Amino acid sequence: MKTDKFSIIQGDCFELIKEVKTNSVDLILTDPPYNLAKHSTGNIKFDWREDVNNDIADWDKKDLEPSKIADEFVRVLKPDGNLFVFCSYNLIGKWYDALDHKFDATNFMVWHKTNPTPKFFKNGFLNSCEIILCCWNKKHKWNFTNQKEMHNFFESPICSGPERLKDPKHPTQKPLSLLKHIVKTASNEGDTVFDPFMGVASTGVAALKLNRKxxxxxLEELYFNASKKRLSETSND
Ligand SMILES: C[S@@+](CC[C@H](N)C(=O)[O-])C[C@H]1O[C@@H](n2cnc3c(N)ncnc32)[C@H](O)[C@@H]1O
Structure with missing residues:
Protein backbone atom coordinates (compact mmCIF):
# COMPACT_ATOMS: atom_id res chain seq x y z
CA MET A 1 0.00 0.00 0.00
CA LYS A 2 1.41 3.39 -1.01
CA THR A 3 0.20 6.92 -0.27
CA ASP A 4 2.08 10.22 -0.37
CA LYS A 5 2.81 9.84 3.37
CA PHE A 6 3.60 6.13 3.76
CA SER A 7 4.51 3.02 1.84
CA ILE A 8 4.19 -0.43 3.43
CA ILE A 9 4.72 -3.98 2.15
CA GLN A 10 3.86 -7.35 3.63
CA GLY A 11 6.56 -10.04 3.60
CA ASP A 12 10.03 -10.97 4.75
CA CYS A 13 12.19 -7.87 5.22
CA PHE A 14 15.41 -9.82 4.65
CA GLU A 15 14.21 -10.13 1.02
CA LEU A 16 11.98 -7.07 0.59
CA ILE A 17 14.54 -4.58 1.91
CA LYS A 18 16.34 -5.15 -1.42
CA GLU A 19 13.48 -3.20 -3.07
CA VAL A 20 14.12 -0.10 -0.93
CA LYS A 21 16.13 2.50 -2.85
CA THR A 22 19.80 3.10 -2.00
CA ASN A 23 20.38 6.22 0.17
CA SER A 24 16.64 6.88 0.47
CA VAL A 25 16.11 6.67 4.25
CA ASP A 26 16.92 9.31 6.88
CA LEU A 27 16.21 7.21 9.95
CA ILE A 28 15.92 3.46 10.49
CA LEU A 29 14.00 2.97 13.73
CA THR A 30 13.18 -0.68 14.18
CA ASP A 31 12.22 -3.24 16.78
CA PRO A 32 13.16 -6.71 15.50
CA PRO A 33 12.27 -9.95 17.30
CA TYR A 34 14.33 -10.43 20.48
CA ASN A 35 14.50 -14.25 20.25
CA LEU A 36 13.54 -14.38 23.92
CA ALA A 37 10.75 -16.95 23.52
CA LYS A 38 13.26 -19.79 23.51
CA HIS A 39 14.50 -18.72 26.96
CA SER A 40 10.93 -18.72 28.30
CA THR A 41 9.79 -20.99 31.07
CA GLY A 42 6.24 -20.66 29.71
CA ASN A 43 3.28 -18.36 30.18
CA ILE A 44 2.15 -17.89 33.79
CA LYS A 45 -1.52 -18.59 34.45
CA PHE A 46 -3.58 -16.80 37.11
CA ASP A 47 -7.19 -17.16 38.26
CA TRP A 48 -7.46 -13.49 39.10
CA ARG A 49 -5.72 -11.72 36.21
CA GLU A 50 -4.73 -12.11 32.58
CA ASP A 51 -1.96 -14.67 31.93
CA VAL A 52 1.59 -13.29 31.78
CA ASN A 53 2.82 -13.86 28.20
CA ASN A 54 6.41 -15.07 28.50
CA ASP A 55 6.26 -17.04 25.25
CA ILE A 56 5.92 -13.81 23.16
CA ALA A 57 4.87 -15.25 19.76
CA ASP A 58 5.88 -17.78 17.09
CA TRP A 59 7.67 -15.07 15.08
CA ASP A 60 10.05 -14.60 18.02
CA LYS A 61 11.16 -18.25 17.90
CA LYS A 62 12.90 -18.00 14.50
CA ASP A 63 16.63 -17.28 14.98
CA LEU A 64 17.41 -13.74 13.90
CA GLU A 65 20.76 -13.13 12.20
CA PRO A 66 21.63 -9.39 12.26
CA SER A 67 24.62 -9.88 9.92
CA LYS A 68 22.20 -10.91 7.16
CA ILE A 69 20.52 -7.49 7.08
CA ALA A 70 23.25 -5.08 8.28
CA ASP A 71 24.67 -4.32 4.80
CA GLU A 72 21.18 -3.53 3.54
CA PHE A 73 20.63 -1.13 6.45
CA VAL A 74 23.78 0.73 5.43
CA ARG A 75 22.80 0.72 1.75
CA VAL A 76 19.30 2.20 2.23
CA LEU A 77 20.38 4.77 4.84
CA LYS A 78 21.57 8.19 3.65
CA PRO A 79 25.17 8.99 4.67
CA ASP A 80 23.82 11.52 7.22
CA GLY A 81 21.13 9.13 8.50
CA ASN A 82 20.70 7.52 11.91
CA LEU A 83 19.99 3.94 12.92
CA PHE A 84 18.17 2.85 16.11
CA VAL A 85 17.60 -0.87 16.75
CA PHE A 86 15.79 -2.21 19.81
CA CYS A 87 17.58 -5.28 21.10
CA SER A 88 17.60 -7.69 23.97
CA TYR A 89 20.49 -8.73 26.23
CA ASN A 90 20.91 -11.96 24.26
CA LEU A 91 21.18 -10.28 20.83
CA ILE A 92 23.00 -7.03 21.63
CA GLY A 93 26.41 -8.61 20.89
CA LYS A 94 25.25 -9.87 17.49
CA TRP A 95 23.76 -6.49 16.57
CA TYR A 96 26.93 -4.71 17.75
CA ASP A 97 29.19 -7.07 15.76
CA ALA A 98 27.03 -6.68 12.66
CA LEU A 99 26.80 -2.87 12.75
CA ASP A 100 29.54 -1.17 14.75
CA HIS A 101 32.34 -1.36 12.15
CA LYS A 102 30.01 -0.05 9.42
CA PHE A 103 29.46 3.34 11.13
CA ASP A 104 31.63 6.10 12.58
CA ALA A 105 29.89 5.91 15.97
CA THR A 106 27.88 3.44 18.03
CA ASN A 107 26.09 4.07 21.31
CA PHE A 108 22.99 2.85 23.09
CA MET A 109 19.88 4.21 24.76
CA VAL A 110 18.01 2.66 27.66
CA TRP A 111 14.25 2.72 27.82
CA HIS A 112 13.11 2.39 31.43
CA LYS A 113 9.53 1.15 31.74
CA THR A 114 7.85 2.71 34.73
CA ASN A 115 5.19 -0.03 34.86
CA PRO A 116 6.87 -3.31 33.82
CA THR A 117 5.04 -6.64 34.15
CA PRO A 118 5.41 -7.63 37.83
CA LYS A 119 7.50 -10.65 38.88
CA PHE A 120 4.91 -12.30 41.05
CA PHE A 121 7.33 -14.79 42.64
CA LYS A 122 10.07 -12.17 43.26
CA ASN A 123 12.60 -14.55 41.72
CA GLY A 124 14.61 -12.13 39.59
CA PHE A 125 14.91 -8.59 38.29
CA LEU A 126 11.90 -7.03 36.68
CA ASN A 127 12.33 -6.65 32.93
CA SER A 128 12.08 -2.91 33.30
CA CYS A 129 14.77 -1.81 30.81
CA GLU A 130 15.24 -2.27 27.09
CA ILE A 131 18.33 -1.41 25.08
CA ILE A 132 18.28 0.51 21.82
CA LEU A 133 21.53 0.36 19.85
CA CYS A 134 22.22 3.55 17.87
CA CYS A 135 24.70 4.08 15.01
CA TRP A 136 25.58 7.12 12.91
CA ASN A 137 28.21 8.68 10.72
CA LYS A 138 29.92 12.06 10.99
CA LYS A 139 27.68 14.88 9.67
CA HIS A 140 24.51 13.05 10.70
CA LYS A 141 21.35 14.86 11.85
CA TRP A 142 20.84 15.37 15.53
CA ASN A 143 18.19 17.71 16.91
CA PHE A 144 19.08 18.16 20.54
CA THR A 145 17.99 21.45 22.06
CA ASN A 146 19.21 21.01 25.64
CA GLN A 147 21.43 18.78 27.80
CA LYS A 148 18.47 17.02 29.43
CA GLU A 149 17.28 15.72 26.06
CA MET A 150 20.76 14.29 25.49
CA HIS A 151 20.56 11.64 28.20
CA ASN A 152 20.72 8.19 26.64
CA PHE A 153 17.91 7.21 29.00
CA PHE A 154 14.20 7.58 28.45
CA GLU A 155 11.46 6.79 30.92
CA SER A 156 7.87 5.99 29.99
CA PRO A 157 5.15 3.47 30.76
CA ILE A 158 4.69 0.45 28.48
CA CYS A 159 2.00 0.88 25.90
CA SER A 160 -1.42 0.67 27.54
CA GLY A 161 -4.87 2.30 27.67
CA PRO A 162 -6.47 3.57 24.46
CA GLU A 163 -3.10 3.56 22.63
CA ARG A 164 -2.82 -0.25 22.98
CA LEU A 165 -4.52 -2.05 20.10
CA LYS A 166 -7.10 -4.63 21.20
CA ASP A 167 -7.75 -6.36 17.87
CA PRO A 168 -5.23 -7.53 17.00
CA LYS A 169 -3.27 -7.34 20.22
CA HIS A 170 0.46 -7.14 19.46
CA PRO A 171 2.55 -8.58 22.34
CA THR A 172 5.36 -6.05 21.96
CA GLN A 173 3.64 -2.84 20.83
CA LYS A 174 5.95 0.05 21.72
CA PRO A 175 4.74 3.35 23.22
CA LEU A 176 4.47 6.41 20.99
CA SER A 177 6.06 8.66 23.62
CA LEU A 178 9.38 6.79 23.29
CA LEU A 179 9.26 6.46 19.51
CA LYS A 180 8.36 10.13 19.05
CA HIS A 181 11.27 11.13 21.26
CA ILE A 182 13.67 9.21 18.99
CA VAL A 183 12.06 10.38 15.72
CA LYS A 184 12.19 14.00 16.89
CA THR A 185 15.82 13.72 18.03
CA ALA A 186 17.18 11.87 15.02
CA SER A 187 15.30 13.18 11.96
CA ASN A 188 13.76 16.33 10.52
CA GLU A 189 10.29 17.15 9.20
CA GLY A 190 9.80 15.77 5.69
CA ASP A 191 12.40 13.00 6.27
CA THR A 192 11.75 9.32 5.61
CA VAL A 193 11.66 6.89 8.55
CA PHE A 194 11.97 3.15 7.83
CA ASP A 195 10.92 0.20 10.02
CA PRO A 196 11.51 -3.23 8.43
CA PHE A 197 10.02 -5.08 11.46
CA MET A 198 6.94 -2.88 11.60
CA GLY A 199 4.56 -4.83 13.87
CA VAL A 200 1.44 -2.67 14.13
CA ALA A 201 3.28 0.39 12.78
CA SER A 202 3.96 2.25 16.02
CA THR A 203 7.12 3.75 14.48
CA GLY A 204 5.05 4.77 11.46
CA VAL A 205 2.42 6.48 13.58
CA ALA A 206 5.14 8.38 15.49
CA ALA A 207 6.72 9.40 12.16
CA LEU A 208 3.46 10.61 10.58
CA LYS A 209 2.45 12.51 13.71
CA LEU A 210 5.74 14.40 13.46
CA ASN A 211 5.35 15.15 9.74
CA ARG A 212 7.86 12.56 8.55
CA LYS A 213 7.19 9.99 5.81
CA LEU A 219 5.71 -10.39 7.83
CA GLU A 220 2.38 -11.22 9.48
CA GLU A 221 -0.81 -10.42 7.57
CA LEU A 222 -2.76 -9.67 10.74
CA TYR A 223 -0.31 -6.99 11.87
CA PHE A 224 0.14 -5.69 8.32
CA ASN A 225 -3.62 -5.08 8.01
CA ALA A 226 -3.69 -3.39 11.42
CA SER A 227 -0.80 -1.18 10.28
CA LYS A 228 -2.69 -0.19 7.12
CA LYS A 229 -5.67 0.89 9.20
CA ARG A 230 -3.63 2.68 11.85
CA LEU A 231 -1.48 4.58 9.35
CA SER A 232 -4.49 5.56 7.21
CA GLU A 233 -6.31 6.87 10.30
CA THR A 234 -3.21 8.79 11.43
CA SER A 235 -2.77 10.32 7.95
CA ASN A 236 -6.33 11.62 8.10
CA ASP A 237 -6.01 13.14 11.60
C1 LIG B 1 9.04 -6.74 18.19
S1 LIG B 1 7.81 -6.72 16.99
C2 LIG B 1 7.67 -5.03 16.50
C3 LIG B 1 6.58 -4.32 17.24
C4 LIG B 1 6.45 -2.87 16.83
N1 LIG B 1 7.54 -2.07 17.35
C5 LIG B 1 5.13 -2.27 17.29
O1 LIG B 1 5.13 -1.40 18.18
O2 LIG B 1 4.10 -2.70 16.78
C6 LIG B 1 8.64 -7.47 15.66
C7 LIG B 1 7.77 -7.66 14.41
O3 LIG B 1 8.60 -8.15 13.35
C8 LIG B 1 7.84 -9.02 12.56
N2 LIG B 1 8.79 -9.86 11.82
C9 LIG B 1 9.48 -10.94 12.27
N3 LIG B 1 10.31 -11.41 11.32
C10 LIG B 1 10.13 -10.61 10.24
C11 LIG B 1 10.69 -10.58 8.94
N4 LIG B 1 11.60 -11.48 8.56
N5 LIG B 1 10.28 -9.61 8.08
C12 LIG B 1 9.36 -8.68 8.46
N6 LIG B 1 8.78 -8.66 9.68
C13 LIG B 1 9.16 -9.61 10.56
C14 LIG B 1 6.95 -9.77 13.55
O4 LIG B 1 5.82 -10.30 12.92
C15 LIG B 1 6.64 -8.68 14.58
O5 LIG B 1 5.40 -8.07 14.32
Missing part, protein backbone atom coordinates in the same frame (compact mmCIF):
# COMPACT_ATOMS: atom_id res chain seq x y z
CA UNK A 214 7.19 6.28 6.60
CA UNK A 215 8.26 3.06 4.90
CA UNK A 216 7.50 -0.25 6.62
CA UNK A 217 7.68 -4.01 6.15
CA UNK A 218 5.81 -6.62 8.22
Missing amino acids: FVGIE
